Amino acid sequence: MENENKKLSRRALLAGVAFAGVVGTVIAATPVVAEEAEVTTGPAPDLSQLTHEKIELVAPPYVHAHEQATTAAPKVVEFTLMIEEKEMVIDDLGTTVQAMTYNGSVPGPLMVVHEGDYVELTLVNPASNMLQHNIDFHSATGALGGGGLTLVNPGEQVKLRFKATRAGVFVYHCAPGGPMIPWHVVSGMNGAIMVLPRDGLKDGKGNPLKYDHIFYIGEQDYYIPRDREGNFKSYESAGDGYEDMLAVMKTLTPTHVVFNGAAGALTGEHAMKAKVGETVLIVHSQANRDTRPHLIGGHGDYVWDTGKFRNPPQVDLETWFIAGGSAGAALYKFLEPGVYAYVNHNLIEAVELGATAHFTVEGTWDDDLMTQVQPPTPIE
Amino acid sequence: MKVIASRANPSPSLWLPGLLLCSLLALIAVQSGLVPFPAAGATIERPETIIVPPRSFSSRLAGEFVRDRVPVDAPMATIERDRPIEIMKFQVGVFDYARCVADGACEAAAPRRKADGDVPVTGVNFNDAKDYARWLSAQTGETWRLPTVEEWAFAAGSRLVDHALGIETDSANPAERWIATYEREAALGAAASAKPEPRGAFGENELGVADLGGSVWEWTATCDGRTTLGIDGGVLTHIESCGVRILEGRHRAPMSAFIRDGRSGGCSVGTPPDNLGFRLVRERPWYAPLAELARRITG
Numbered sequence: 170m171e172n173e174n175k176k177l178s179r180r181a182l183l184a185g186v187a188f189a190g191v192v193g194t195v196i197a198a199t200p201v202v203a204e205e206a207e208v209t210t211g212p213a214p215d216l217s218q219l220t221h222e223k224i225e226l227v228a229p230p231y232v233h234a235h236e237q238a239t240t241a242a243p244k245v246v247e248f249t250l251m252i253e254e255k256e257m258v259i260d261d262l263g264t265t266v267q268a269m270t271y272n273g274s275v276p277g278p279l280m281v282v283h284e285g286d287y288v289e290l291t292l293v294n295p296a297s298n299m300l301q302h303n304i305d306f307h308s309a310t311g312a313l314g315g316g317g318l319t320l321v322n323p324g325e326q327v328k329l330r331f332k333a334t335r336a337g338v339f340v341y342h343c344a345p346g347g348p349m350i351p352w353h354v355v356s357g358m359n360g361a362i363m364v365l366p367r368d369g370l371k372d373g374k375g376n377p378l379k380y381d382h383i384f385y386i387g388e389q390d391y392y393i394p395r396d397r398e399g400n401f402k403s404y405e406s407a408g409d410g411y412e413d414m415l416a417v418m419k420t421l422t423p424t425h426v427v428f429n430g431a432a433g434a435l436t437g438e439h440a441m442k443a444k445v446g447e448t449v450l451i452v453h454s455q456a457n458r459d460t461r462p463h464l465i466g467g468h469g470d471y472v473w474d475t476g477k478f479r480n481p482p483q484v485d486l487e488t489w490f491i492a493g494g495s496a497g498a499a500l501y502k503f504l505e506p507g508v509y510a511y512v513n514h515n516l517i518e519a520v521e522l523g524a525t526a527h528f529t530v531e532g533t534w535d536d537d538l539m540t541q542v543q544p545p546t547p548i549e
Numbered sequence: 550m551k552v553i554a555s556r557a558n559p560s561p562s563l564w565l566p567g568l569l570l571c572s573l574l575a576l577i578a579v580q581s582g583l584v585p586f587p588a589a590g591a592t593i594e595r596p597e598t599i600i601v602p603p604r605s606f607s608s609r610l611a612g613e614f615v616r617d618r619v620p621v622d623a624p625m626a627t628i629e630r631d632r633p634i635e636i637m638k639f640q641v642g643v644f645d646y647a648r649c650v651a652d653g654a655c656e657a658a659a660p661r662r663k664a665d666g667d668v669p670v671t672g673v674n675f676n677d678a679k680d681y682a683r684w685l686s687a688q689t690g691e692t693w694r695l696p697t698v699e700e701w702a703f704a705a706g707s708r709l710v711d712h713a714l715g716i717e718t719d720s721a722n723p724a725e726r727w728i729a730t731y732e733r734e735a736a737l738g739a740a741a742s743a744k745p746e747p748r749g750a751f752g753e754n755e756l757g758v759a760d761l762g763g764s765v766w767e768w769t770a771t772c773d774g775r776t777t778l779g780i781d782g783g784v785l786t787h788i789e790s791c792g793v794r795i796l797e798g799r800h801r802a803p804m805s806a807f808i809r810d811g812r813s814g815g816c817s818v819g820t821p822p823d824n825l826g827f828r829l830v831r832e833r834p835w836y837a838p839l840a841e842l843a844r845r846i847t848g
């Protein structure tokens with residue numbers, strides 16, 4: 170079997186066997202970062218007194234149950250991420266990408282802890298994968314965000330613990346060194362963590378803010394190579410498509426900009442739901458490229474555009490800017506029922522490249538906020 | 550399908566007893582400019598057609614309807630149709646369309662989804678469909694055109710989808726109808742394959758018309774428009790908007806006439822048609838009743 174031979178070749182390569190060609194390039198870059206694994210983390214904290222809590226992660230746009238504020242003492246919060254390399258369909262044409270994922274989704278799941286908690290992550294790279302991976306938490310301090318301590322080959326797992334010292338929403342992503350870094354990130358290997366202040370979100374004047382629903386939207390730019398006729402190409406494995414994809418990546422012009430891994434992943438039957446009077450917190454991450462979320466027909470009541478909760482939120486925003494390599498959070502209370510589009514307000518990216526999600530919001534119409542004084546009528 | 554010479558030939562059964570009459574009529578028709586004269590020497594496969602016999606049927610009127618300031622389902626009309634219609638059994642295929650392009654009479658199609666084999670042409674706009682009809686008419690010496698929404702419904706028979714939401718929405722809450730429409734279209738869109746399939750793949754209705762409501766939506770000649778109804782249901786105002794034409798298929802979709810790819814996104818939250826194509830009807834020649842009479846007489 171052709172495919173199995175390729176797998177074996179990569180395995181052999183990972184074991185240090187000399188190898189040439191594309192796949193050689195893929196793997197050869199990794200030892201650069203592997204050297205960082207020598208970084209030390211200082212004296213291990215005495216965590217024997219702390220509660221350990223194991224969290225089952227859920228796939229975006231949903232988020233595991235959590236307290237919005239807590240009076241409990243800091244905990245050790247345990248998560249497991251299974252790395253899964255798999256083919257994913259990313260648009261309604263059936264275009265595919267050989268995706269690299271945390272827990273099988275693009276983006277990876279949102280983790281929620283409180284400031285002062287310890288995050289204890291088990292990162293598993295099953296033997297069925299072909300590539301080395303790791304994880305760089307922007308919320309962590311030291312060792313390349315943990316990337317230097319977490320590089321795992323297929324068939325290995327690693328456990329990292331870091332203290333969540335800064336409150337906010339932060340990107341995490343794979344960073345296995347050199348050209349592998351952007352390639353893994355634009356193949357889907359990124360997600361976000363939310364570190365809540367222990368006393369919860371505040372409006373900037375000391376008043377608490379609460380949400381009824383939280384949605385996590387990961388925006389993903391893809392760079393899919395095309396054949397001579399302009400059709401998107403598909404590849405048997407990630408390595409096979411590496412060089413072609415790199416060429417597209419260097420144009421800095423994505424072929425797809427999507428929410429939740431695929432165009433239409435958050436529309437139609439997958440549209441997010443809320444009711445009039447409910448408040449939603451929308452966490453939006455972009456691990457690679459700038460973006461500008463906008464809720465058509467609504468607003469950002471309170472927005473942490475840089476995503477960090479010790480800064481007072483901005484209020485009444487129309488569109489907010491999220492810098493590539495960061496996450497932001499926007500709180501909004503729905504005031505009118507209807508279908509809302511949540512877009513990247515570069516509308517070419519929203520409409521042509523896929524960056525559109527929908528909310529359907531049920532409830533009572535408020536005529537005071539808006540009314541159709543005269544329906545469309547022949548001009549008098 | 551049979552290959553015919555392009556000269557008009559209303560019915561083979563007329564050849565023996567009706568030769569004289571037919572020739573005479575054809576001569577009159579051509580000389581008086583009532584039917585287009587075929588292009589010299591052209592030979593074309595005559596599209597396979599279905600003759601839908603007269604019957605009474607129901608179809609919702611086209612366009613948007615507003616009653617008492619609230620959007621409502623289009624009224625259902627019962628139509629007594631006393632004449633047959635002759636409609637293409639299949640949607641116009643890629644190979645058929647390619648001949649029009651090769652003749653320089655049609656612009657190239659721009660399909661979003663590439664598919665191999667004898668699939669319906671997709672990635673065509675309303676104007677392309679009209680160009681094709683003009684070309685086919687010239688090639689066959691017959692008159693081909695797009696069906697109206699009503700004619701499409703007549704030929705669709707049991708495959709006609711009732712577009713009504715069938716819900717009484719609160720007149721004070723416009724959002725109820727938006728959400729209901731959104732959810733219904735989302736469910737329709739998610740139900741089936743979006744790829745163009747070989748012609749015939751979606752089966753036939755009881756009349757023998759194939760691929761209705763498959764993955765390819767069909768342009769009609771009907772203009773979009775808005776009709777305001779009074780409380781009693783009478784028409785108060787009607788504005789036609791012919792820059793937008795109605796597509797029929799799994800759901801009814803208004804679309805700007807120049808669009809070849811009905812994708813959605815951004816502010817437009819509805820589910821778009823997967824692919825845009827068409828089929829044509831053959832206009833009944835003015836002498837058709839005579840020909841039918843002759844056929845009846847000659848048994």
Ligand SMILES: [Cu+2]
Pocket residue numbers: 269301302303343344345353358
């Ligand atoms: Cu990776």
